[in-house]
Amino acid sequence: MSTLRDAYSLYIRELLILKKNFRSSIARSMIFPIVLILFLGNLGSSPRNTPVAIVNLAGNANAVQFMNLLESGTSGVNIVSITTQDSAMKLLANGDVLAVVVIPPNFGSSINSNVNVYIDSSSPIGSQSVEAQIQSVISSFNAHGSIQQIRGNSLSINYAFGASSSYKSFLIAGIVIMVAAFGSFYSGGMTLITDRQLGNLKAFFSAPISRTSILLSKVAYSVTQSFVNAMVALVVGLVLGGTIASGVAGLPYIIWYVLISATGFGGIATALASRVGKIEVYSIIGMAITMPLWFLSGAFLPTSTLPPIMYQVSVYNPMTYATGALRDVMLKGYLPLSTFVVTSAILIMFSIVTILISVILFKNADYK
Amino acid sequence: MSAQSAIVLHKLLKRFNDFTAVNGIDLEIKKGEIFGLLGPNGAGKSTTINMILGLIKPTSGSITVEDIDMINKQELGKAHIGIVSQETLIEPELTAAQNIVLFGRLYHVSENKIDEKVDELLNLAELTDFKDKYAGTFSGGMQRRLAVVRALVHDPDIILLDEPTNGLDVQNRVKLWELLRHINETRNVTVLITTQYLEEADNLCNRIAIIDHGKIIALGTSSQLKQSIGKGNVIDISANKELIPHIEKLMKDMGLESAKGTGNKVMANIGTDPMKKINKLLGILEKNKIHIDGISMHEPTLDDVFLKLTGTSMRDAVETSSKNDRWLAGGRHGMM
Ligand SMILES: Nc1ncnc2c1ncn2[C@@H]1O[C@H](COP(=O)(O)OP(=O)(O)O)[C@@H](O)[C@H]1O
Ligand SMILES: [Mg+2]
Numbered sequence: 001m002s003t004l005r006d007a008y009s010l011y012i013r014e015l016l017i018l019k020k021n022f023r024s025s026i027a028r029s030m031i032f033p034i035v036l037i038l039f040l041g042n043l044g045s046s047p048r049n050t051p052v053a054i055v056n057l058a059g060n061a062n063a064v065q066f067m068n069l070l071e072s073g074t075s076g077v078n079i080v081s082i083t084t085q086d087s088a089m090k091l092l093a094n095g096d097v098l099a100v101v102v103i104p105p106n107f108g109s110s111i112n113s114n115v116n117v118y119i120d121s122s123s124p125i126g127s128q129s130v131e132a133q134i135q136s137v138i139s140s141f142n143a144h145g146s147i148q149q150i151r152g153n154s155l156s157i158n159y160a161f162g163a164s165s166s167y168k169s170f171l172i173a174g175i176v177i178m179v180a181a182f183g184s185f186y187s188g189g190m191t192l193i194t195d196r197q198l199g200n201l202k203a204f205f206s207a208p209i210s211r212t213s214i215l216l217s218k219v220a221y222s223v224t225q226s227f228v229n230a231m232v233a234l235v236v237g238l239v240l241g242g243t244i245a246s247g248v249a250g251l252p253y254i255i256w257y258v259l260i261s262a263t264g265f266g267g268i269a270t271a272l273a274s275r276v277g278k279i280e281v282y283s284i285i286g287m288a289i290t291m292p293l294w295f296l297s298g299a300f301l302p303t304s305t306l307p308p309i310m311y312q313v314s315v316y317n318p319m320t321y322a323t324g325a326l327r328d329v330m331l332k333g334y335l336p337l338s339t340f341v342v343t344s345a346i347l348i349m350f351s352i353v354t355i356l357i358s359v360i361l362f363k364n365a366d367y368k
Numbered sequence: 369m370s371a372q373s374a375i376v377l378h379k380l381l382k383r384f385n386d387f388t389a390v391n392g393i394d395l396e397i398k399k400g401e402i403f404g405l406l407g408p409n410g411a412g413k414s415t416t417i418n419m420i421l422g423l424i425k426p427t428s429g430s431i432t433v434e435d436i437d438m439i440n441k442q443e444l445g446k447a448h449i450g451i452v453s454q455e456t457l458i459e460p461e462l463t464a465a466q467n468i469v470l471f472g473r474l475y476h477v478s479e480n481k482i483d484e485k486v487d488e489l490l491n492l493a494e495l496t497d498f499k500d501k502y503a504g505t506f507s508g509g510m511q512r513r514l515a516v517v518r519a520l521v522h523d524p525d526i527i528l529l530d531e532p533t534n535g536l537d538v539q540n541r542v543k544l545w546e547l548l549r550h551i552n553e554t555r556n557v558t559v560l561i562t563t564q565y566l567e568e569a570d571n572l573c574n575r576i577a578i579i580d581h582g583k584i585i586a587l588g589t590s591s592q593l594k595q596s597i598g599k600g601n602v603i604d605i606s607a608n609k610e611l612i613p614h615i616e617k618l619m620k621d622m623g624l625e626s627a628k629g630t631g632n633k634v635m636a637n638i639g640t641d642p643m644k645k646i647n648k649l650l651g652i653l654e655k656n657k658i659h660i661d662g663i664s665m666h667e668p669t670l671d672d673v674f675l676k677l678t679g680t681s682m683r684d685a686v687e688t689s690s691k692n693d694r695w696l697a698g699g700r701h702g703m704m
Binding site: 013199203 | 418421422423443444446447449451453454455457459460461462466470471473474475476502
């Protein structure tokens with residue numbers, strides 16, 4: 001109990017310092033998302049005239065209307081073939097089309113008509129946005145879509161690019177989680193080192209409080225700073241053209257994933273700072289930890305597009321789950337309860353483990 | 369150990385790998401005194417203080433603070449101690465008031481008591497006008513005064529100060545001494561201060577322990593220590609370096625047993641009949657055709673004590689280290 005009270009007293013100290021430097025902190029935290037979204041947001045624009053094959057098992061008026069809708073307007077889908085399922089899948093495997101859409105029998109007249117969509121996950125760009133485009137047309141028919149990722153050879157497809165908000169939203173989810181993780185390294189962990197260098201830690205160690213309370217205050221500060229940074233990143237992302245498909249209803253989920261990711265990474269950052277005395281060394285190791293995790297979290301491309309070995313690594317990367325869940329909220333507009341439960345459990349476990357390790361390391365850490 | 373002692377160190381020893389930083393210290397600091405631990409850089413002062421604070425585990429020996437065993441019941445003992453450390457121990461990004469509030473909470477002082485303390489302590493440090501100013505903007509002297517009063521927020525029985533006046537100018541140093549004396553007298557706080565400044569120990573401390581290479585080599589009041597090297601005044605003879613051993617021998621031969629040469633100086637206790645002895649010495653030196661640069665006589669200082677006990681002057685030790693600092697600073701600039 002007294003540990004928590006002491007941690008709170010120290011947390012107040014962090015908040016006072018945060019408040020003192022708030023403006024510059026906000027300004028600084030804008031740079032990273034702005035640069036990334038401006039550069040990568042357009043680099044990863046979604047394709048226009050995406051070649052798609054249709055398997056029309058319905059052959060009714062609804063199917064025709066569906067195909068017209070798919071090709072018209074902003075969706076940018078180009079139906080290059082209407083054929084049997086077998087030949088369509090071959091086209092997909094060869095990289096002649098990026099997706100196969102199977103229109104079920106009795107499409108539009110039966111409530112349970114489920115549109116099967118096969119998407120080439122090897123597409124370095126745009127498979128997510130094709131998915132989103134097809135999904136939106138399916139929804140407009142009040143039908144269900146089930147999406148399946150298939151590895152094809154999409155590199156052989158040539159298509160023109162156009163700006164799209166969906167890739168930006170896709171990217172922003174990854175950036176928000178990254179900022180949450182990075183923020184921990186540059187707040188709680190970093191100031192643990194500067195506090196040691198300035199002798200503040202010596203003063204805290206000399207007081208009749210437990211070391212755990214000092215560490216917990218640093219984790220709490222990490223989470224606070226990361227939260228602020230991530231919200232700034234989100235706002236920057238929205239201003240620069242990103243969208244949240246679920247609207248305001250998705251915000252609590254976004255906040256939850258930011259907080260829980262920041263907690264876990266706050267644990268890693270403080271554990272590292274417990275044992276590393278020099279800021280330079282700490283920064284390099286911090287980069288070496290966060291950067292690969294970021295790249296392997298599907299921040300730029302779906303993890304399904306990663307080479308098999310890296311894909312395996314991404315499965316063990318907690319960031320993958322936070323990013324994935326955030327993406328469901330921001331792109332698809334819904335987060336299945338099962339996904340929420342599983343990802344939350346994984347991230348909570350991750351946080352508990354990293355904080356425990358950090359507490360143990362900090363117990364025996366030097367005061368200078 | 370008795371009810372009269374604030375801190376008792378017994379056979380306290382600290383080794384860092386093979387290096388012995390504190391080499392078996394026995395010390396009893398009495399309640400209510402201002403006690404000085406005087407020694408040059410690297411003598412083991414900070415290591416001793418840090419062991420008392422529980423920041424460093426002793427290799428062996430025991431530490432008792434207000435009759436509490438500090439090895440096993442650290443948290444309990446810590447509540448009795450206020451600390452002003454060698455590093456500037458204020459929070460630069462907090463205001464003066466916030467500094468005191470933070471430490472009041474960390475020492476579990478109740479919230480309404482803390483509020484009273486803030487005004488009282490800032491007044492004591494003559495910082496009332498700077499209550500809501502960030503401590504980082506304060507001058508060195510103000511920062512140290514804030515650090516000192518901040519250490520009093522929980523009404524400790526003892527305050528430990530590790531070289532608190534390091535780097536302060538004379539004026540601020542004197543002001544801090546006054547503050548410490550005032551605190552000691554009016555609040556009945558035992559003060560343990562480490563320093564490498566002879567004047568500081570001399571002026572401020574009731575009792576002094578001289579520490580060198582991790583060992584207490586002398587202990588007593590300033591005047592006891594000065595008397596310990598012999599009666600009467602001290603003479604210093606300065607001359608060319610090569611002549612020093614020669615002069616030392618001649619002085620010993622004429623009966624100045626305490627003669628001791630270092631660098632370009634020989635010092636000795638002159639005892640009774642100083643003028644007679646000086647004349648005699650000058651005669652001998654002239655007969656031996658030894659040219660000296662000067663001769664002076666003064667009352668014994670703590671430096672004489674240190675010189676006598678260690679064979680080196682503490683002023684030299686301090687000066688060498690600060691020269692090194694300057695050289696290092698120059699080196700860094702050179703690289704940039
Ligand atoms: N953590 C450490 N590891 C190794 N040597 C140390 C350590 N801390 C201090 N020392 C050495 O112990 C000696 C005493 O240091 P210290 O107590 O800081 O001296 P002082 O405070 O009197 O200047 C010095 O020679 C110093 O180099
Ligand atoms: Mg020291």
